[in-house]
Amino acid sequence: MRHSDPEGLYRALGVSPAADPDEIKLAYRRLAKQTHPDTATGASEFQFHKIYNAYKILSDDEARARYDRRFTLEDAEHSWLGIHPVKCSRCAKVTAQPRALTFDRIFSILFFSFHRPTTGVFCTRCAQTESVRASFSTALFGWWAVPSAPFRTLRAIARNAMGGTRDREAEEDLLWQNSRAFAAQGNRKLSYALATKLTDASDPEIAEGARELVEDMEARGANPRKIKLKDPWRIKPLAAMTHLMLAAILPVGIGGVALQAMQSDEVVEARTRSVEVSVPAVNTVAAAIQGDYEPRKPTVRNCWKEPENGEVLYRINPRVAPGHEISIMNDTQQAAIVKVRSAFSKRLIAAVYMYPHASAALKGIPDGYYVVQYAFGSILSQGCVTFSDTTAAWQFPDTQNLRSIAEGDGPRQLQYSLMSAPSAGEAIDVAPVIFGQN
Numbered sequence: 001m002r003h004s005d006p007e008g009l010y011r012a013l014g015v016s017p018a019a020d021p022d023e024i025k026l027a028y029r030r031l032a033k034q035t036h037p038d039t040a041t042g043a044s045e046f047q048f049h050k051i052y053n054a055y056k057i058l059s060d061d062e063a064r065a066r067y068d069r070r071f072t073l074e075d076a077e078h079s080w081l082g083i084h085p086v087k088c089s090r091c092a093k094v095t096a097q098p099r100a101l102t103f104d105r106i107f108s109i110l111f112f113s114f115h116r117p118t119t120g121v122f123c124t125r126c127a128q129t130e131s132v133r134a135s136f137s138t139a140l141f142g143w144w145a146v147p148s149a150p151f152r153t154l155r156a157i158a159r160n161a162m163g164g165t166r167d168r169e170a171e172e173d174l175l176w177q178n179s180r181a182f183a184a185q186g187n188r189k190l191s192y193a194l195a196t197k198l199t200d201a202s203d204p205e206i207a208e209g210a211r212e213l214v215e216d217m218e219a220r221g222a223n224p225r226k227i228k229l230k231d232p233w234r235i236k237p238l239a240a241m242t243h244l245m246l247a248a249i250l251p252v253g254i255g256g257v258a259l260q261a262m263q264s265d266e267v268v269e270a271r272t273r274s275v276e277v278s279v280p281a282v283n284t285v286a287a288a289i290q291g292d293y294e295p296r297k298p299t300v301r302n303c304w305k306e307p308e309n310g311e312v313l314y315r316i317n318p319r320v321a322p323g324h325e326i327s328i329m330n331d332t333q334q335a336a337i338v339k340v341r342s343a344f345s346k347r348l349i350a351a352v353y354m355y356p357h358a359s360a361a362l363k364g365i366p367d368g369y370y371v372v373q374y375a376f377g378s379i380l381s382q383g384c385v386t387f388s389d390t391t392a393a394w395q396f397p398d399t400q401n402l403r404s405i406a407e408g409d410g411p412r413q414l415q416y417s418l419m420s421a422p423s424a425g426e427a428i429d430v431a432p433v434i435f436g437q438n
């Protein structure tokens with residue numbers, strides 16, 4: 001299957017790529033009437049231009065043939081110019097082979113065991129650090145509940161030792177983003193190497209795009225035997241040992257103290273010592289549950305407290321006055337995060353938190369092309385711009401062209417309603433990890 005509609009021109013006119021010229025003309029006339037700013041009220045100028053542009057190309061035999069031909073590398077690189085390489089969510093450095101990972105962290109007290117995972121897009125180094133941190137706090141605070149906490153503690157540490165839980169679908173998205181971004185930057189070797197890993201991706205669109213990129217580059221002389229990526233993610237035995245030792249440290253320590261107590265005459269003193277071991281631990285566990293305890297983190301905020309309805313979680317630049325306004329209605333049962341992103345680079349512009357059955361507004365949005373995404377959840381993850389328990393995220397299908405301030409038309413107001421389970425036409429699926437990115 002070829003990209004028969006790479007820029008969505010046929011889709012814009014609502015016809016199939018096999019449509020004949022008459023069908024195209026009819027579709028254009030009908031849509032133009034519906035969207036032309038002079039004849040239709042409330043129509044979007046952007047919509048009209050999209051339709052007009054599509055018609056201009058598809059009604060010209062030569063232009064249409066050019067469009068229908070294979071998506072060439074130059075076209076592709078040009079259209080990828082706004083795509084940026086993925087950055088590690090912790091150190092914020094560009095990482096060529098990122099992974100979307102979850103590290104398990106267990107806190108337990110008496111009869112309760114809490115799972116507070118860390119989820120993010122990581123470079124190898126930060127993944128290593130984060131996994132050891134998660135195992136370390138689990139080894140300290142995970143054991144202390146009956147009956148299941150010890151089992152959960154060991155399982156969490158074992159998972160961290162194996163490099164965390166991967167979200168493979170999100171990883172494909174991230175690698176494909178990188179492959180295109182590097183192509184656009186002219187780093188074709190890296191782009192090619194990443195694309196070769198994606199030719200059998202589970203997402204058919206990514207697999208198809210990657211195959212075309214690989215074919216194109218090989219036609220230009222890229223040699224698969226010369227361009228190979230090192231795998232920075234191989235599990236290092238020494239690192240896995242660290243986790244094992246962390247898991248063993250408390251049982252061995254306590255066993256040692258107990259053994260000493262049994263063998264020693266100074267039983268009382270030994271008991272005091274063992275109490276000294278556990279008391280501060282329990283205090284810190286309580287603090288951790290309240291959220292006071294957080295290991296040192298240079299780039300992310302701690303967000304244990306639920307934000308207010310309408311609280312802005314993120315804003316890339318100071319608000320623009322007057323600026324455009326995006327108002328949102330959340331008439332669902334769940335708390336939501338709504339994100340405004342740049343339509344092309346997918347960079348986060350602003351994010352707002354919403355209570356169930358509440359409305360909120362993001363004001364002071366500068367001119368630009370935007371898409372709006374949202375997700376539901378109950379636990380904010382580190383960095384406070386996403387949920388750690390979100391299972392699905394969505395994007396409204398329309399790209400919004402907010403250009404009017406510079407043109408003197410004044411700010412615009414857009415309105416959205418969140419849907420708890422949108423259907424295919426109402427929203428596009430977004431991987432939760434992608435939603436979580438800044």
Ligand SMILES: [Zn+2]
Pocket residue numbers: 088089090091092093122123124125126127
């Ligand atoms: Zn990093």
